[in-house]
Amino acid sequence: MADDPISIFDAWLREAEAGEPNDPNAMALATADANGRPSVRMVLLKGHDDRGFVFYTNRESRKAGELAENAHAALLFHWKSLRRQVRVEGPVSHVTDAESDAYFASRSRASQLGAWASEQSRPLDDRATFEDRYAQADTRFAGADVPRPPHWGGYRVTPEVIELWEDRPGRLHHRRLFTRTDTGWTEGLLYP
Known part of the structure; x- marks a missing residue:
């Protein structure tokens, strides 16, 4: 029964990209x-x-602080229109600076400036304070590329467990559980 759960995820994500109304x-x-x-x-x-x-x-966000304290996470993709979901669990690590730089460079200028302006997850006294910080970043980098802030970057969740869930009539859902081993993936089923 074993398949590659990453390949199945790829196919499901392509279907979601073609059919999901948003994100x-x-x-x-x-x-x-x-x-x-x-x-x-x-x-x-x-x-x-x-x-x-x-x-x-x-x-420097709350999630980053939690990942620094406990470098494990769980992910859930829920594609309601496809009646599918994918759960992922595993350890988390930083991606390379080169990966973070490349992705940051692909973002819109507004998103890049927002990364400089936001003290994500911290209390904000007034919306105007954030807008002023954004304007200051815009002035600071006027006429130039916006570099990646030193406090901004990527994380990778390395899957140890992947569950693929499909809705079925009568709540007789189909649940495939993949567990990573030293030699690949093992697969089993879960009761719905």
Whole structure:
């Protein structure tokens, strides 16, 4: 029964990109702090391959702090219109500076400036403060490329477990559980 779950994910993601109305690459990212207190938020998948699933963020954000304390995470892709979901669990590491630089360079200028202006996850006294910080970044980099801030970069979740879930009539859903071993993937089924 064993297949490559990354190949199946690729096919499902292509179907989602063709049919989902908004952000087919959206995924819930669950982290926990050193005391095991969980936190979850939506982020965007910006790359994946056999090494794992990549997202980018401010490395001084709450999620980054939790990942520094507990370098494991869970991801959930839910494609409601396709009636499918994918769960991923595994350790998290930084992507290389070269990968972070390349992705940052591909972002819109507004997003690049926003990365400089935002103290992500920290309290904000007034929206005007953020807008002023954005204007200052725009002035600072006027007429030039916007470099990647030193506090901004990517993370890779290396999958140890991948569950592929498909909706079936009568709640008789189909759940395939893949577990990474030293020699590849093993597959089993889960009751719905």
